[in-house]
Amino acid sequence: MQLFWHRRDLRTTDNRGLAAAAEEGPVVAVFCFDDAVLEHAGPPRVAFLLDALASLRERYRDLGGDLVVRRGDPSAVLPRVAGECGADRVVWNHDYSGLARERDEAVRAALDDAGVAHEQFHDAVLHEPGAIRTNAGDPYSVYTYFWRKWRDREKDDPAPEPTTGDLAARGEVLGADATGELPGLGALGFDQPEADVPAASTAAARELLADFCEADIYEYGDARDYPAADATSRLSPHLKFGTVGVREVYERTEDAAAGADGEAERESVAAFRGQLAWREFYAQVLYFNPEVVTENYRDYERDVEWRDDPEELAAWKRGETGFPVVDAGMRQLREEAYVHNRVRMVVASFLTKDLLADWRAGYEWYREKLVDHDTANDSGGWQWAASTGTDAQPYFRVFNPTTQGERYDPDAEYVREYVPELRGVPAAKIHDWPDLDAAERDRLAPDYPDPIVDHAERRERAIATFEAARGDD
Numbered sequence: 510m511q512l513f514w515h516r517r518d519l520r521t522t523d524n525r526g527l528a529a530a531a532e533e534g535p536v537v538a539v540f541c542f543d544d545a546v547l548e549h550a551g552p553p554r555v556a557f558l559l560d561a562l563a564s565l566r567e568r569y570r571d572l573g574g575d576l577v578v579r580r581g582d583p584s585a586v587l588p589r590v591a592g593e594c595g596a597d598r599v600v601w602n603h604d605y606s607g608l609a610r611e612r613d614e615a616v617r618a619a620l621d622d623a624g625v626a627h628e629q630f631h632d633a634v635l636h637e638p639g640a641i642r643t644n645a646g647d648p649y650s651v652y653t654y655f656w657r658k659w660r661d662r663e664k665d666d667p668a669p670e671p672t673t674g675d676l677a678a679r680g681e682v683l684g685a686d687a688t689g690e691l692p693g694l695g696a697l698g699f700d701q702p703e704a705d706v707p708a709a710s711t712a713a714a715r716e717l718l719a720d721f722c723e724a725d726i727y728e729y730g731d732a733r734d735y736p737a738a739d740a741t742s743r744l745s746p747h748l749k750f751g752t753v754g755v756r757e758v759y760e761r762t763e764d765a766a767a768g769a770d771g772e773a774e775r776e777s778v779a780a781f782r783g784q785l786a787w788r789e790f791y792a793q794v795l796y797f798n799p800e801v802v803t804e805n806y807r808d809y810e811r812d813v814e815w816r817d818d819p820e821e822l823a824a825w826k827r828g829e830t831g832f833p834v835v836d837a838g839m840r841q842l843r844e845e846a847y848v849h850n851r852v853r854m855v856v857a858s859f860l861t862k863d864l865l866a867d868w869r870a871g872y873e874w875y876r877e878k879l880v881d882h883d884t885a886n887d888s889g890g891w892q893w894a895a896s897t898g899t900d901a902q903p904y905f906r907v908f909n910p911t912t913q914g915e916r917y918d919p920d921a922e923y924v925r926e927y928v929p930e931l932r933g934v935p936a937a938k939i940h941d942w943p944d945l946d947a948a949e950r951d952r953l954a955p956d957y958p959d960p961i962v963d964h965a966e967r968r969e970r971a972i973a974t975f976e977a978a979r980g981d982d
């Protein structure tokens with residue numbers, strides 16, 4: 510008997526560890542709510558997780574098996590469930606953060622003590638951390654070089670779904686009432702999220718993937734930067750929680766590439782694959798540098814003198830900075846637990862450069878509010894914007910929120926969607942908002958805030974602060 514331990518791979522299809530376990534004998538699937546992990550979670554992610562687990566359990570039941578659900582420290586729970594089921598091997602897929610690796614080490618030790626074999630597989634990425642290295646054998650710290658090798662390397666096919674015969678029959682190994690109830694949000698200590706959280710299931714992910722690969726993927730190269738265009742895949746929470754497998758996503762891009770009409774469409778498909786490669790680039794950065802979650806990556810920028818201004822930070826969180834694109838992004842976050850990538854960069858630059866707030870404050874807010882928060886991508890994104898990360902934005906490039914709005918949201922559609930106070934204001938005035946005189950602002954949208962900072966001054970201050978940090982080295 511095999512135990513398969515689900516973590517961030519909440520699906521039965523294209524799951525490499527599960528497929529490997531199924532090859533060896535009947536499988537009992539298990540999920541364990543770990544309070545040490547829940548401590549770092551926010552309501553949108555827990556809501557998504559619960560929905561994904563309900564759908565995973567349903568899929569197992571359709572196949573004649575079941576999903577065992579437990580709560581506790583996995584190093585106590587896994588050996589216990591293995592004993593209850595008479596399992597002689599526990600299989601799971603790798604997770605790459607420092608905390609996850611420490612937890613897995615403890616589980617391996619506990620299983621060793623209990624005399625239960627264990628095995629792990631790479632599943633969450635197409636090329637595991639360390640598989641793609643420089644010619645000198647080092648992990649990459651520059652994305653472009655990583656991408657070239659990643660792009661050219663052969664990719665595995667999706668792993669097969671277990672069949673009914675591969676699964677321990679429901680109720681046979683553990684009584685049907687011993688599989689454990691799925692708890693609600695409240696029982697896990699979370700409130701209902703204030704945001705609308707998307708549906709979490711393999712079917713929902715496949716629908717997004719199919720829709721995206723049918724049309725939007727061919728425009729992605731150009732359209733992905735325009736937040737009002739809704740031209741990206743929205744697969745991020747699914748890739749984070751593994752409701753879809755990355756090999757399946759990649760395979761669909763191959764079909765799309767085969768159906769592309771001309772070079773521009775083929776390049777657009779490649780641009781989308783480039784984002785999957787960014788995800789794997791950051792996974793390997795995290796794997797080889799687990800401290801990037803809490804520490805600046807770049808040595809010479811370790812000493813940036815961040816400012817601590819609770820009022821400015823609160824205005825940023827509320828989406829009341831008086832910079833329309835920034836505020837739209839921060840409100841999208843609260844409404845949808847999601848922010849468009851271009852706007853994530855703008856709001857992150859605003860926080861870390863205009864407000865000179867420590868990127869960790871932004872990371873924590875995203876960790877609480879995003880449905881797709883992912884340790885590797887989020888620390889990577891924040892450190893990119895703060896100019897402290899690998900292959901980051903140079904410190905002297907400070908996004909100008911006004912020109913970003915003019916360029917990427919020219920008709921202010923995105924702003925008007927999330928900032929109702931500005932719905933009746935012409936686009937040109939929305940973009941000019943920080944530079945309008947106070948009387949005009951009051952006439953146009955009396956309920957929308959004045960800008961909380963002068964961008965030009967704050968830009969100078971940020972550059973001077975980073976230069977001082979570099980000089981200190």
Ligand SMILES: Cc1cc2nc3c(=O)[nH]c(=O)nc-3n(C[C@H](O)[C@H](O)[C@H](O)COP(=O)(O)OP(=O)(O)OC[C@H]3O[C@@H](n4cnc5c(N)ncnc54)[C@H](O)[C@@H]3O)c2cc1C
Pocket residue numbers: 733741742743744745746748749784785787788789791848849850851853854857875879881882883884886887888889890891894
């Ligand atoms: C400050 C900041 C924080 C971020 N935090 C996260 C996070 O917590 N979780 C997260 O998944 N992404 C994060 N990103 C990256 C990116 O914004 C999201 O992945 C993307 O917006 C998700 O939308 P989508 O699924 O429609 O993406 P698509 O454009 O359709 O891209 C497809 C997939 O590629 C991956 N991807 C896309 N862009 C990036 C990127 N820049 N870096 C790494 N992977 C990428 C994601 O898995 C995404 O689902 C962050 C970016 C920034 C600037």
